[in-house]
Amino acid sequence: MSARAWQCQSLLIGYPDAALVERAALLTSAASTLPTPVGGPLLRFLDHLRATPPGRLTADYVATFDHRKRCCLFLTYYGHGDTRRRGMALLELKQQYAAAGLSLTDEELPDHLSVMLEYSAICPAEGAALLTAHRAGLELLRLSLHDAHSPWADVLDSVSATLPPLVGDQRTAVAKLAAQGPPAEKVGLAPFAPLLEGLGR
Structure with missing residues (x-):
């Protein structure tokens, strides 16, 4: 169940391009087979996906995830x-994925939630441990999306329901992160520094 859920979530938390819209029917079928706490939020989001013009979807995605630091999809942040x-954490993730046969393009950072969920679908036991290790960030992201009244909050509700x-x-970590935010030190991120700069992180 979790592997199927994580694969659906991986696609739905990614950029809402035409390929995702074309997969809506297939994803709806898959989400319908999941337990209600996991599949229900995905079905709500898929309803939104189908009802929203593509240009509006992409604009909302950029406004939500590129312009709000508390809605950051890069979990090591x-x-x-x-x-x-963080630079070391990114390298370790990339090595972990490579060992499982998951290769990334030069444009993909290994801590993007979509990539983590894809890995979790391939290696469920290791993926569950990875997502749990980043639970504080996931929960802060989920709460921030709810605060922003974002439709993507449904996808994070579904992720949370698999954990x-x-x-x-964990509750203490979420509260501390919400109060203090992540540490800051813009050095030592090679070889990821150029891409991180481009992403505004």
């Missing part, structure tokens, strides 16, 4: 900000 530690409930230290 929440834990490391623009620091040397264990937040407990103790």
Whole structure:
């Protein structure tokens, strides 16, 4: 179940291009087979996808994810900000994906939520551990999307529903992250620095 859910979520949290719209019927069929807490939010988002003009979808996506730091889809940003530690985390992720046979283009960063979910669909056990390790960032992203009344909040609700409930230290981490934000230090991100600069991170 989780692998199928993560594959659907991976596509739906990606850029809403024409290819995604063409897959809406297939994704609806897949989401309909998932338990209600996981599939229900995806079906709501798919209704929005079909009802919204493509130009509006893409404009909303850019306004949501490119212009709001609390709606950042690059999950290591929440834990490391623009620091040397983030550069190391990106390298480790890329190596982890390569070991599983998942290769990225030069334009893709390995900590993008869509990429993490794709990896999780391929390697469910390792993917669950990876998503859980980034749970504080995921939860802050989910809450921020709800605060912004974004339709993509449904996709994050679905992701959250595939993971264990937040407990103790995880709740504390989310609260701390929400209050303080990620650390800042714009050095030491090679070889990812040029791409990060282009993304405004």
